Amino acid sequence: MTVRTRIAPSPTGFLHLGTARTALYSWAYARHHGGQFVLRIEDTDVARSTQDSVDQILASMRWLGLDFDEGPIYQMQRLARYQAVAEQLIASGHAYRCYCTPAELDAMREAQRARGEKTHYDGRWRPEPGKALPPAPADVTPVIRLKNPLDGYVTWRDLVKGEITISNGEIDDLILVRPDGVPTYNFAVVVDDWDMRITHVFRGDEHVNNTPWQINIFRALGAALPQFGHCPIILGDDGLKLSKRRGAVSVTVYEDAGYLPEAMLNYLARLGWSHGDEELFTSQQMVAWFDGSHLAKSPAQWDPAKLAWVNAHYIRQADDARLAPLVQAQLATRGVKADDLDHLSRACALFKDRCSTTVELADWLQMYFVAVVPSAQDLATHVTPAVRPALVSLRDRLAAIAWNQAAIATALKETLAAYQLKMPQLAPAIRVLVCGRPQTPSIDAVLALFRRDAVLVGLQRI
Ligand code: GLU
Numbered sequence: 001m002t003v004r005t006r007i008a009p010s011p012t013g014f015l016h017l018g019t020a021r022t023a024l025y026s027w028a029y030a031r032h033h034g035g036q037f038v039l040r041i042e043d044t045d046v047a048r049s050t051q052d053s054v055d056q057i058l059a060s061m062r063w064l065g066l067d068f069d070e071g072p073i074y075q076m077q078r079l080a081r082y083q084a085v086a087e088q089l090i091a092s093g094h095a096y097r098c099y100c101t102p103a104e105l106d107a108m109r110e111a112q113r114a115r116g117e118k119t120h121y122d123g124r125w126r127p128e129p130g131k132a133l134p135p136a137p138a139d140v141t142p143v144i145r146l147k148n149p150l151d152g153y154v155t156w157r158d159l160v161k162g163e164i165t166i167s168n169g170e171i172d173d174l175i176l177v178r179p180d181g182v183p184t185y186n187f188a189v190v191v192d193d194w195d196m197r198i199t200h201v202f203r204g205d206e207h208v209n210n211t212p213w214q215i216n217i218f219r220a221l222g223a224a225l226p227q228f229g230h231c232p233i234i235l236g237d238d239g240l241k242l243s244k245r246r247g248a249v250s251v252t253v254y255e256d257a258g259y260l261p262e263a264m265l266n267y268l269a270r271l272g273w274s275h276g277d278e279e280l281f282t283s284q285q286m287v288a289w290f291d292g293s294h295l296a297k298s299p300a301q302w303d304p305a306k307l308a309w310v311n312a313h314y315i316r317q318a319d320d321a322r323l324a325p326l327v328q329a330q331l332a333t334r335g336v337k338a339d340d341l342d343h344l345s346r347a348c349a350l351f352k353d354r355c356s357t358t359v360e361l362a363d364w365l366q367m368y369f370v371a372v373v374p375s376a377q378d379l380a381t382h383v384t385p386a387v388r389p390a391l392v393s394l395r396d397r398l399a400a401i402a403w404n405q406a407a408i409a410t411a412l413k414e415t416l417a418a419y420q421l422k423m424p425q426l427a428p429a430i431r432v433l434v435c436g437r438p439q440t441p442s443i444d445a446v447l448a449l450f451r452r453d454a455v456l457v458g459l460q461r462i
Contacts, residue, residue, distance in 0.1 A: 003035030005200050007068075008189065010042045011053035014250030015060035017242065017302075018204050018234050021268045025202045025231065027066045028269075028283075028290035038196055039071035042189075044182050046076070060251040064261050065283060073196070075188050082183040085191050085221070086144045086176050094220035095176055097142035098125035099134075120172040121145070141179035146187075146217060148173050154212035159200070159229030160295045166212040174213050186210050190217040198226050200292070205230040229292065231272050232299040242302050254307075258330060258357030260318060263311040271300040280313055308356040315352050315361070320345040323352060323361065330362035336369045343368075347449050350441050368449060372436030372458070379461075382428040382438055388462055390419040390426055391433070395459040398452065405448035412444060434458035 005026035009019050030037040039061065043049040058072065089095035098121075100108070109119040126147060127133060136142070148171055155165040176187040183191070189210075193201065208230050218225050236242045242249055254264055265283050273296065275281070275289040315323070324344035331338045338344055347365045355361045383391070397411040416426060428438040430447070434455050440446045447455055 001199060002197075003030055003033035003200060004038065004196065004198050005030040005035065005202065006038040006040050006071075006193070006196060006198050007066075008040040008042050008192070008203075009057050010045060010048075011050060011057060012045060012048040013053055013056075014252050015057045017249055017251065017268065018231075020060065020064065020251050020264075021234070021271060022202045022204060022231055023061065023066050024064070024265060024268055025229070025273065025290070025295070026200070027068075028287050029200055029202065029292055030069075031287040032290050035199070036069040037066075038073065038198070039068040040073045040192055040196070041071075041075065042185070043074055043076050044185065044188055046182070049076075056250075056252060060255070063255055064251065064265055070196070073192070075183075075192065078188075078192070079181055079183070081195070082177060082188055082191050083181060086183075086187070089146070089176070089217075089220055090144065092220070093127075094147050095144050096125060096127050096147055097136070098145045098173075098175075099137050099140045099142045100125065101140055123173060126173060143175045143179055144177040145173040146176055146213065146220070148213070148216055154215050156211065156215060156225070156228055158208075159202070159227055159292050160231055161205070161208070161297060164208065164211075166209070168212070168216075171212055176217075186213045187217060190214050190221070190223075193226055194218065194221060194223045200229065201226045202229045202231060205232050229295060231295065232297065234271060235299050235301045237302055237304060239301065258326070258359035258361070259307070259311050260314045260358075263307070263314040266314070267307045267310045271302070272296045280310065312356040315355055315358070318352070320348040320352070323348040323358065326358040327361045327365055330358050331366060331369065334362070334366070336362075336366055338365070338369055343449065350445055350449065354441075367435050368454075371454075372434070374432045374436050374461070378432040378436075378438055382432045383462055384429070387419075387421065387426055387429045390415050390421055391429060391459055391462050393418060394426075394430070395456060398447075398459070399456055403448070403452045405444050408447050409444040430459070433461050 007019065007023040007026050009015060015023075027037045029035075041054055041057075043054075054072070061068070086095060090097070105121075108122055112119045112122075125133060125145070149168045152168050153165050154168065155163060158164050174186055175184050177183050192198075211228055211230075215225060234242045251264065255261075262283065265286070266281060269281075269286050270279065273290070274294050278285075281289075321341070324341045327344055327348060328338050328341065344365065347368060348361060351361055351364045355364065394411060394415040397415060398408065401407040401411055412423075412426075415421075416423060427443045430443055431438050431440050434450065435446065
């Protein structure tokens with residue numbers, strides 16, 4: 001058996017973090033088993049689906065490196081197939097046409113509520129041996145309903161949650177195809193998973209209650225069941241369901257906020273799965289380890305501080321030449337033009353150790369392109385009368401040397417010696433004047449990346 005997994009986002013917005021996580025699990029599981037990973041676009045909610053969302057989803061998948069072997073397959077291009085399968089189910093006695101109008105259904109539910117019953121479809125168009133059905137009204141386009149078993153149980157061994165059993169008595173005759181010929185989610189999913197020979201379905205646990213219907217449809221079709229794994233929701237750092245209202249939920253937001261894709265993958269992987277105590281691992285390692293075991297049963301909490309820690313690790317590891325264009329793009333969003341990628345690379349090398357995101361890197365490197373404005377307090381604290389004469393002298397020396405780190409270091413040393421100062425007395429003053437803050441990496445290296453005149457102008461401020 002070839003393992004085949006899929007991710008099936010609805011294109012009604014950006015790629016949600018929860019969907020990205022199930023995409024990652026599906027992808028890793030397929031890759032672990034040398035199988036295939038399929039991308040399906042569930043666009044049957046025509047009113048809310050947009051091409052822009054499809055494009056965003058594809059871009060996020062590409063950014064995360066979740067490459068798929070087939071797709072994107074669009075459900076709205078498969079309407080004829082769903083209709084044909086629905087007809088097949090009618091012919092085999094597993095589905096039927098229901099001519100109830102919305103008004104009748106409302107009245108049915110109203111009466112059930114009045115009797116204190118749980119609302120459900122009462123089966124009035126459900127064919128049974130010996131039952132006389134009303135004549136089909138000519139002016140109503142029917143829906144097609146599943147003839148769900150009336151008794152018994154649906155049981156499956158969930159890859160995440162273990163054995164789950166739901167009574168058929170709790171679920172009614174689901175609509176498979178609406179009057180406009182568009183299938184419902186549960187029906188389209190089954191036809192697709194069947195046609196696409198999907199063997200393992202990872203998805204969010206909001207779909208647990210849909211699974212019994214889906215299993216009954218698979219059975220009615222005589223199709224082999226895939227295995228299901230329902231992953232718990234992701235909680236926000238406030239302990240409530242991660243949602244748009246409570247902070248960022250889309251992958252794109254993190255891309256824009258300066259996170260690296262390998263950090264996102266690593267962090268998302270750990271949010272619901274573990275491999276021993278491993279916290280930092282590559283996607284290749286994950287593929288090697290991800291066999292569908294050790295998936296967490298309880299919801300994980302989104303932890304921005306941990307994500308930042310993971311990202312800081314990957315920023316430190318990243319090639320400077322890779323970081324440079326990312327920082328360039330961050331600077332560009334602020335209207336800061338930084339053309340020299342080689343210069344940016346060298347600056348990234350110097351500052352990446354202290355940054356959690358490329359936004360923080362851009363915050364640092366901006367001083368190389370935009371004049372800094374030191375705060376009055378920093379000036380008062382660090383640019384004291386005790387160091388002023390040394391700063392004037394340093395400025396003169398820097399104006400006269402060859403502009404490179406070694407010469408700058410020599411000029412600094414000579415100045416310290418001449419004024420009997422120690423580096424910790426002088427360096428913060430230089431930093432405040434030139435960089436706008438009192439702490440930076442090694443001052444000679446930091447200065448060497450400035451143009452000489454920018455440093456001289458900064459030191460003029462004393
Ligand atoms: N379109 C569904 C969703 O985004 C897919 C669920 C499934 O994987 O079956 O939740």
